[in-house]
Amino acid sequence: MELLNRIEAERHDMPEALRKVADSILAAPAEAARLTIVDLAERSRTSTATITRFCRALGFAGYAELRVAIATETGRKAQQTWQTDIGQEILPDDNLDKVLGVVSGNDIRLIQETADQLDLAVVEKVAQAVARAGRVLLFGVSSSAAVASEMEYRLQRMRVPTWSRSDAHSALTDAALLGQGDVAIGISHSGRTREVIEVLAEAGSHGAITVAVTSQPRSPLAEVAELVLTTASRATSFRSEGFAAIHSQLLVLDVVYVSVAQRTYERTKQAFDVTVRAVAGHRLPEGDL
Numbered sequence: 001m002e003l004l005n006r007i008e009a010e011r012h013d014m015p016e017a018l019r020k021v022a023d024s025i026l027a028a029p030a031e032a033a034r035l036t037i038v039d040l041a042e043r044s045r046t047s048t049a050t051i052t053r054f055c056r057a058l059g060f061a062g063y064a065e066l067r068v069a070i071a072t073e074t075g076r077k078a079q080q081t082w083q084t085d086i087g088q089e090i091l092p093d094d095n096l097d098k099v100l101g102v103v104s105g106n107d108i109r110l111i112q113e114t115a116d117q118l119d120l121a122v123v124e125k126v127a128q129a130v131a132r133a134g135r136v137l138l139f140g141v142s143s144s145a146a147v148a149s150e151m152e153y154r155l156q157r158m159r160v161p162t163w164s165r166s167d168a169h170s171a172l173t174d175a176a177l178l179g180q181g182d183v184a185i186g187i188s189h190s191g192r193t194r195e196v197i198e199v200l201a202e203a204g205s206h207g208a209i210t211v212a213v214t215s216q217p218r219s220p221l222a223e224v225a226e227l228v229l230t231t232a233s234r235a236t237s238f239r240s241e242g243f244a245a246i247h248s249q250l251l252v253l254d255v256v257y258v259s260v261a262q263r264t265y266e267r268t269k270q271a272f273d274v275t276v277r278a279v280a281g282h283r284l285p286e287g288d289l
Helices: 003-013 016-027 037-044 048-057 063-079 096-117 120-132 143-156 168-176 194-205 220-224 246-263 265-282
Strands: 136-139 162-165 183-187 209-214 227-230
Touching: 003 016, 003 063, 003 096, 016 037, 016 048, 037 048, 048 063, 096 246, 120 183, 120 209, 120 227, 120 246, 136 143, 136 168, 136 194, 143 162, 143 183, 143 246, 162 168, 168 194, 183 194, 194 209, 194 220, 209 220, 209 246, 227 246, 246 265
Parallel strands: 136 162, 136 183, 183 209, 209 227
Antiparallel strands: none
């Protein structure tokens, strides 16, 4: 995960003093990379000891390493050229050409950021668990419910017994019936949706493997999950972070889906052949209107 994205994702769960340091860095990363530890402490209204604690919380031995990492990342991003300004606001009178550029530019960037930070070792574990699962339960609310439903459809086509739920009562009932060898996947951008946390906790209490898909790796949802898959998200005009996270969530689950298909190749190929034949009669021949 890129450093600045990681700071942005983890700042919500940092103590107040460390969050002040994070906010100072995120406000002007390139400038922060040029500051001494004393300057950054003054700017963030903290202390040099707090800066040192902040560095260690991120895995750096000291402030010098953090400065180099920030400078390297901001320098690399300064050299990148994008067709549109990422995060640019869309105004009511903007034409569709600009709207398309801003929306597509942001989505492309978020997908790339998600790919860069994705822990493939965790993906391997999730795919292995799903491939062997007796039952798979997917749960999300609002826009995450649509992502769960799409993953349900894909796994069912591979003969993986899968259910997605968007109602908390139904999801909790299903979660209570899971057991050893089953998998529960909770999807929440914020990682703070109470219903999703409750469902994952219920499934885990019965021995199911629990997976969180979230943009917040230190969120309450991540804490109750056995395995965590992180996504990138950034709010833009007319699209909250939750809406913007949909493409990132689909990417993560798509990688899991393909990895499951690899592990169940013969079964999956047979299932695809059968399902293609089942709907073939509902397709018009090529060339027909």
